[in-house]
Amino acid sequence: MTMIFVNLPVKDLDRSVEFWTALGYSFNPQFTDENATCLIIDDGHIYAMLLVHDFFKTFTPREIADTSKAVEVLIALSADSRDAVDALADKALANGGSVAGDAQDFGYMYGRSFLDPDGHQWEVNWMDLSAAPETPGA
Incomplete structure (x- = not known):
């Protein structure tokens, strides 16, 4: 493993x-x-x-990257639902995090991002793969 x-x-x-x-x-x-x-x-x-x-x-x-000027990594976390995305992002913002960008809503996929207190960018995403568009050639 x-x-x-x-x-x-x-x-x-x-x-x-x-x-x-x-x-x-x-x-x-x-x-x-x-x-x-x-x-x-x-x-x-x-x-x-x-x-x-x-x-x-x-x-x-x-x-060490100065996260106020540069992004060293984007870390993505999955969530079980759209509500779970909002709950985690809202908790982050209420506890010293900051908004890293606008929410993204593609219908089958929804995400929000935040910066932790050290400026590391975290992406929280939910996806309904059964509703995702098919990829040509897959």
Whole structure:
């Protein structure tokens, strides 16, 4: 089984934990200390390692992206319904996140995006694949 660990630099680890906890997520205490925490997105499959800047820099000689000027990654999360998209995005905005763009509604697909307190862009999407247009040649 392949697991995904997205590693993200954060300025204030405690603030990041507060933000994600308010959105209903939890953390793996086994991989949590003053330098990092393991955000559980889908237990057994998908995690985000939130690393304070100095610790993050020990893994790469490259500069950390200034998220006020550049996007280093778009992280997309699926939701079970349109209402679930709105609920998560609204919680993010109510807890220190900011709007990253307009909602997108294609009928069979609906999404909203937000920036977390460190400026990382998260996309929350719902899709009804049975109503999606067929792709030519598929």
